[in-house]
Every structure is written in structure tokens, then in C-alpha cells.
Amino acid sequence: MSTHIAGGDAGEVERVFREAYGHAVATLVRVFGDITVAEDAVQDAFVVAAQRWSESGIPPNPAGWIVTTARRRAIDSLRRSARGRELSRTVVASAGVTSTEAGDRGVDGGPVSDDRLRLIFTCCHPALRTEHQVALTLRLLGGLRVDEIARGFLVTEPTMAKRLVRAKFKIKAAKIPYRVPVASDLPVRLRSVLSVLYLIYTAGADDLVERAQLREEAIRLARAVVALLPDEPEASGSLALMLLNESRVPARRRDGAVVLLRDQDRTLWDRSLISEGQSIVRDCIRRGCPGPYQLQAAIQAVHCNADTFAATDWAQIVTLYDHLYALVPTPIVALNRAIALTETQGPDVGLAVLDGVAGDLDNYYPLHAARGDALYRLDRFDEARHAYHRAAELSTSDADRNYFKLRLHELAGAYD
Amino acid sequence: MSQYLLSTYAADGEPPSQPPSPEAMGAMLERIVALEADMDASGTFVFGGHLHGPDAATVVRMSNAELVMTDGPFVESKEHISGFYIIDADDLDAALGWAGRVSECIGRPIEVQPFAATGRVADQFPG
Numbered sequence: 126m127s128t129h130i131a132g133g134d135a136g137e138v139e140r141v142f143r144e145a146y147g148h149a150v151a152t153l154v155r156v157f158g159d160i161t162v163a164e165d166a167v168q169d170a171f172v173v174a175a176q177r178w179s180e181s182g183i184p185p186n187p188a189g190w191i192v193t194t195a196r197r198r199a200i201d202s203l204r205r206s207a208r209g210r211e212l213s214r215t216v217v218a219s220a221g222v223t224s225t226e227a228g229d230r231g232v233d234g235g236p237v238s239d240d241r242l243r244l245i246f247t248c249c250h251p252a253l254r255t256e257h258q259v260a261l262t263l264r265l266l267g268g269l270r271v272d273e274i275a276r277g278f279l280v281t282e283p284t285m286a287k288r289l290v291r292a293k294f295k296i297k298a299a300k301i302p303y304r305v306p307v308a309s310d311l312p313v314r315l316r317s318v319l320s321v322l323y324l325i326y327t328a329g330a331d332d333l334v335e336r337a338q339l340r341e342e343a344i345r346l347a348r349a350v351v352a353l354l355p356d357e358p359e360a361s362g363s364l365a366l367m368l369l370n371e372s373r374v375p376a377r378r379r380d381g382a383v384v385l386l387r388d389q390d391r392t393l394w395d396r397s398l399i400s401e402g403q404s405i406v407r408d409c410i411r412r413g414c415p416g417p418y419q420l421q422a423a424i425q426a427v428h429c430n431a432d433t434f435a436a437t438d439w440a441q442i443v444t445l446y447d448h449l450y451a452l453v454p455t456p457i458v459a460l461n462r463a464i465a466l467t468e469t470q471g472p473d474v475g476l477a478v479l480d481g482v483a484g485d486l487d488n489y490y491p492l493h494a495a496r497g498d499a500l501y502r503l504d505r506f507d508e509a510r511h512a513y514h515r516a517a518e519l520s521t522s523d524a525d526r527n528y529f530k531l532r533l534h535e536l537a538g539a540y541d
Numbered sequence: 542m543s544q545y546l547l548s549t550y551a552a553d554g555e556p557p558s559q560p561p562s563p564e565a566m567g568a569m570l571e572r573i574v575a576l577e578a579d580m581d582a583s584g585t586f587v588f589g590g591h592l593h594g595p596d597a598a599t600v601v602r603m604s605n606a607e608l609v610m611t612d613g614p615f616v617e618s619k620e621h622i623s624g625f626y627i628i629d630a631d632d633l634d635a636a637l638g639w640a641g642r643v644s645e646c647i648g649r650p651i652e653v654q655p656f657a658a659t660g661r662v663a664d665q666f667p668g
Contacts, residue, residue: 299655302632
């Protein structure tokens with residue numbers, strides 16, 4: 126998960142920027158109550174920092190330096206504009222309050238961290254559409270550039286820029302608040318935050334190399350949410366789910382094709398991510414308050430526990446899917462449960478269950494991949510070939526298509 | 542404090558699939574009266590109303606210094622605003638909370654729109 130830095134000062138400065146960006150913007154939004162003012166000021170401060178730090182080195186508290194500089198710059202530019210004079214008066218008045226209670230006590234202190242939490246709830250407010258939530262979160266908290274976010278979601282830079290402008294407009298016009306929701310709203314609002322982070326993670330999983338940054342960012346933000354809301358087991362569950370998925374990334378590609386769990390070289394799995402993820406899962410189980418993310422993380426923890434595919438505790442996985450299906454009765458959960466059933470009860474039982482959900486998932490390639498696998502194991506090669514063809518047609522990544530080509534090639538051999 | 546328009550839409554010529562019984566109607570009115578009392582008590586209520594349908598609407602425009610009228614709504618569409626509240630609320634969360642309660646009372650979706658400006662134009666551009 127380390128960022129790709131060549132090393133040296135430039136790399137170090139870049140790393141500090143990424144780390145400091147979300148903190149600085151969040152603090153400035155609290156102080157000035159305006160996202161655009163905050164972003165502009167933080168960007169100004171980064172420009173100053175890039176010049177100064179290359180001459181005199183990185184200061185001891187770089188993030189604090191950025192916040193202080195950005196704040197000064199924002200006040201200067203607000204005083205210069207007529208519109209800003211009013212705002213700057215109210216800010217100076219309110220800053221008197223905040224500086225006594227919170228101040229610029231540094232970036233790792235409580236008040237500043239709370240700023241990030243406030244900002245993430247603003248960015249993921251359910252009154253914003255999902256693609257806007259995602260874009261805002263990556264821009265304001267992740268500090269990703271507009272072109273980087275655009276690449277991650279396969280849209281043009283102007284389209285992504287427009288999304289950000291519209292989202293920021295709505296926050297301002299509709300007065301979406303900048304605060305952590307009250308306890309009664311927290312479950313719904315947190316769900317929205319967690320789903321945005323997981324969406325960012327899965328978007329990053331579409332291309333393991335090119336979009337590694339999205340996965341890193343999702344994990345970094347999930348860690349921040351867990352640190353700030355340690356009593357929310359679903360937040361921990363979503364972090365564990367990402368960590369455990371991430372642990373298998375090194376084994377998931379071979380020669381440009383997807384490598385399924387069954388065929389992965391398990392020695393490539395990242396042991397430190399696995400032990401961190403599994404320890405979070407154990408904590409969640411102790412708390413006894415299961416939710417969809419915790420259950421999915423638990424399923425991944427069971428997979429990561431097995432030294433070989435054959436050693437997987439499939440009965441345990443089916444049980445966990447039963448719990449998950451009770452909470453989230455979607456066709457996709459039913460599909461994954463059916464795939465696990467194929468391992469415990471055999472491909473004939475699995476296929477029957479798969480056919481039961483097929484109607485809802487006819488355009489979802491994993492259904493056809495799972496059917497192809499079950500049919501292959503039942504020696505029904507013609508039908509298997511048909512299913513793999515359909516899966517290849519529907520899949521969206523080259524790596525998946527390449528995998529299905531391999532399977533079809535094997536099937537051609539099975540006739541001989 | 543900001544002001545928000547909470548509006549509900551009705552589809553043209555959409556009769557309720559089952560006309561509500563007098564009891565159900567009475568219960569709904571009671572809920573609305575209680576809700577409006579809460580709005581009053583919290584200083585939320587600014588104005589509200591229930592509108593006649595598009596059949597009762599007239600569009601007026603000045604053309605060559607002459608008043609021209611057209612029977613019917615400005616935009617022919619299946620849906621039209623059938624009722625609304627204008628409320629004072631601290632922020633969108635507060636407005637959404639009230640909108641949720643209105644929706645619960647009347648069993649219909651509510652659109653929440655922030656005002657860009659309210660009151661008399663003269664008050665916004667003094668001098």
C-alpha cells in the first residue's frame with residue numbers, strides 16, 4: 126500500500142502533501158465555512174511550500190505549517206475581495222472561539238481529526254448522488270487531482286471537474302451541514318460513508334496496477350474513519366474487508382489474466398495485511414454486533430486462513446453467507462452463497478441454486494462464470510462452454526476476458 | 542437560518558387507487574395539524590398551501606403591450622405541484638427532517654429545494 130515514490134525530497138514532499146491535504150482542507154472548511162475558499166487557500170499554501178521546502182527542507186510539523194499558511198492566505202485574499210470582507214469579519218470573530226478550544230494544535234490532535242470526520246460526512250451526504258460523493262471524497266479528503274479521479278472512473282477530466290463543481294454548488298446552496306451527524310442519524314449516514322469508501326476501493330480493484338492509488342486512498346480513509354469512530358463495528362468491518370482483499374492482490378494476476386482463488390499462489394499473499402484484517406474481524410466477533418461489512422470481512426478472513434484451496438472451511442463460509450443473506454437478501458449474495466455451496470455439497474447442488482438466481486443476474490458475468498465452473502465439473506462441457514462464452518461477453522476487464530479465454534481453451538482440450 | 546421549499550407533486554388525473562375512507566382522511570388531517578403545530582412551535586413554518594390542479598391555471602404574458610392569456614399550465618406535464626410548505630431551517634439536515642415528517646403524514650414524496658433568495662428584491666438590493 127505504500128505510495129509509489131521514487132525517493133528523495135520531491136517524493137517526500139509529495140507524500141507530505143497527500144497526507145496533509147485532507148487535514149488542511151477540513152480544518153479550513155471549519156474555519157471559513159466554504160469549501161472553495163478552503164481548497165484555494167490550501168493549494169496556495171502547497172505552492173509556497175513546494176518552493177520554500179526545496180530550499181530549507183521540510184519543517185518539523187509540515188501539516189501544521191500548511192494549515193497556518195493556508196489560513197493566513199485565505200484571510201488575506203478574503204480581505205481583498207468585497208464579498209470576502211463580511212465573511213472574514215465573521216471568521217475572525219468565530220476564529221477567536223475555535224483557536225482557544227481547537228486552534229492549530231497540530232494535525233494529529235483531536236480537534237483537527239474531527240474536522241476530517243465532519244468533512245467526510247459532508248462529502249458523503251445522502252442528498253448528493255453517489256458519483257458526486259465519490260468524487261468529492263477523493264478530491265477533498267484524498268487530495269487526488271481531478272485528472273487522477275477522472276482516470277479512476279473512466280470519465281474525461283472536464284466531466285469530472287463538472288461533477289465536482291456541481292457537488293460543491295449543492296453543498297453551498299442547500300446548506301449541507303459540516304458536522305458529524307447526531308447519534309440517531311449516524312447509522313444511515315455512516316452507511317453512506319462506508320459505501321463510498323468501498324466503492325472507491327472496488328473501482329481501484331478493476332485495474333490492480335493503474336488504479337492502486339484508489340485502493341490506497343480508500344484504505345487510508347477507512348483507517349481514519351475507524352480511528353475516529355472506534356465504536357462503530359461496521360466501520361472496522363469495512364476496513365478489515367479491504368485489508369483482506371488487498372492481501373491477495375499480489376496473487377490475483379498471472380500473464381494478464383485473472384487468477385481465481387483456487388489457483389492462486391498463496392505464498393504471494395501479504396501476511397501482515399491478513400493478520401491485521403483477521404485481528405479486526407476477531408474484535409468484531411467479540412463485539413457481537415454483526416453487519417454486512419463485518420460478515421463479508423469474516424468470509425474473507427476464513428479464505429485467508431486456508432493454506433490451500435482444499436483446506437478452506439467452506440461450511441463456515443456457507444454459514445456466514447446465510448447470515449449475510451438474512452441481512453442483505455440480494456441476488457448477488459445468493460450467487461456467492463451458491464458458489465460456496467458448490468464446494469460443500471457438490472456442483473449439482475450448487476448448479477441448482479445458481480439456476481434459481483440466474484433470472485435476476487443474466488447480465489452479471491460472475492453468474493455465468495460460476496455456472497460454467499459447475500457445469501465443467503459435471504462434465505457438461507457444451508453447456509460449460511456456452512456459459513464461459515457468455516461470461517466473456519459480459520465481462521468488462523481484459524484480465525477477466527483473458528481468464529475466460531483460458532478456460533475455453535481448456536474446454537476445447539476436454540473434447541479430445 | 543435558510544429557507545426551503547418543500548413541495549409535493551400529483552400526477553395529472555391520478556385518482557388515488559382507493560379513495561381514502563373518511564376515517565383515514567381524518568387521521569391524516571390530525572397528523573398534519575399536529576405537524577404544523579410543531580412547525581409553529583419551533584419557528585419553522587413560514588407559509589404553506591394546497592393548490593388547485595393545472596385545470597385551474599392561467600398563463601399570462603405581455604405581448605405588444607397587450608395582456609395575452611392562455612388557459613392551462615405553463616408547461617404541459619403529467620406532474621404538477623399540488624401543495625407546498627416554505628420553512629425556516631438551520632441547514633439541509635433540519636429541512637430534510639421536516640420533509641420526512643411531511644412525507645410520512647401524507648404518504649407522498651417531498652421535494653426539498655433551497656431558496657437562493659427570499660423576500661422582497663428591494664430588501665436584497667438596498668439603495
